[in-house]
Amino acid sequence: MTTEIRTRFAPSPTGYLHIGGVRTALFCYLFAKKNGGKFILRIDDTDQTRNVEEALQPILDGLKWLGIDWDEGPGVGGPYGPYYQSQRNDKYQAAVDKLLEGGFAYRDYARPEELQQEREAAVAAKRTFVYSRRWAAYTEEECRKFEAEGRSGVVRLKMPREGKLVIHDLIRGDVEFDWATEQDHVIQRADGSFIYHLANVVDDHDIRISHVIRAEEHLSNTPRQIFIAQSLGLPLPQYAHLPFVAEPGSKTKLSKRKLDKYLKNSDFAKLVRQGTGIADRVGLETTADGFNPVIVDFYRQTGYLPEAILNYLALLGWALDDKSEYFMPNELISLFSFDGVTKSAASFDPAKLFAFQEKHMNNLPSDEKYARTVRYLVAAGWLKVLDGPYAGKTAFNELPDLFPAGTPLALTRHPEMAPESVAALLKGVIAGTGDRIKVSGDILDFVEFFEGDGDFPLDEKAWNKRLVSDPAAVGLLKEFRERLAAVSAAEYTHESLEALFMGFIEEKQIKPAQLIHALRVAATGKGVGIGMFEALELLGRERTLKRIDRVLALLNG
């Protein structure tokens, strides 16, 4: 009999998807898919004080966006549901009863402060704390006696106090523990609710998990889980404890709460600055609670590619060989194995993540780049959607990551322009920017093509340097303007414009720089940008002339 490979990711509904969690989910997913198995999503909501649905949605959305699809779980169901722990209490109760019956657990009536005293005494005596089990109750009668004292009971595991346990970890090899160092952990609270470890073991078995793949921080918790499983007579899954994702430049676990500290890392700060710049322009909230690189939403909103994030995260703790680094998701699936997984914690490097993003973005077909940038231009107010499911919508969160091809768009500042021309312009801008757009939101750095011709903003520094304080350049610009005016609309291409320009500077015996900077500022308002002649072609003759004339008029006035 061959058993199916089944892995699970079991997030608790915290309201956001942590980047470290994604890494764990990804490895679970890759291992399952590589081996033709199933990846299951289970929700660890045993702590019921939270609003589960609301706090779960961002996590489901994030995983879906990344393409980490689950075969069983919320939304898709499956044969071993329910996939919410809060709905499985009957199973946990049955397990606790069985543990009690078998003598593997007991009811305990100790008060927290009494336990605390024992603990302190142990520390003072420099010995390992071992609960005296003084308030343990094994019969109904004992229970009633303690309850009469006003005590409330919990159920504790009755851990072995001798012998050793060896865990065969797929990544770490054999790890040995002394049973004596394990505590009598609570598995059911006084209010009858259940503790995670109990629920976890019961569910992993019920849901037929074959491989428990999780972060290293759970390694120390594994003995008690094994004890529960063995006491219940359940077969053990295979374990694989992944190194966790650490802070930039440190080995401490990455946390959502320490944004201020991470901001001192210049690469991290750079990432945040870029993201915030984009989010601000498309009208998104940028509070640290929801918008920060530890949370997946940050990347989605800034315009990262899922495949880039997956690629980077896969390399954080896994390597194929000494040279390959660039992988698409399907390649990761076919190449993944525990052999390549590292043992030590890997710190999150924002600069390297960004490098992967650049690479994947540069390999993106231009149609897809187009489909991904529209959202930013619409949300920032440069474009309007004329028809289709998103007609009239402007809020970023109401717009899709990828705009459907053929959606008719209008240019806010040039309402007269036909949708086909708008689409052609945007396509041209994307082609012109080449590899300058690193994240989809970067399109907002090239909106000079969407500005009005008579009122586009002029970069102050560039304006002063290239025009105000360079009268020679202005003279040349005036003259070159006439040459441009003489070009027919059909001839107004970057090739012929470049030829025209080169002829002009040769004739004038000058270097390109003596005119081209002035021309750029006049035509785009900026000191930097895409290739000059591509820019002129995109603008077209009429718009170029209008722009130059406006600037010339400003200089005279």
Added chain:
RNA sequence: GGCCCUGUCGUUUAACGGUUAGGACACGGCCCUUUCAAGGCCGCGAUACGGGUUCGAUUCCCGUCAGGGUCACCA
């Protein structure tokens, strides 16, 4: 503090007893160039320390040190 894990350039990793210890990102320089990117070339840069085992240790063993995790009626 007990227990557990980890320790190769700044970061991420390769080398599974024999290499001038390799790559990528970052960084520095040069080239290209109308700006900004990109690209090309070059450079900087590591086996935590101490003992063993071995003809030979990054690799195996022991110790030290360092970092991290875990010890909740959180997950």
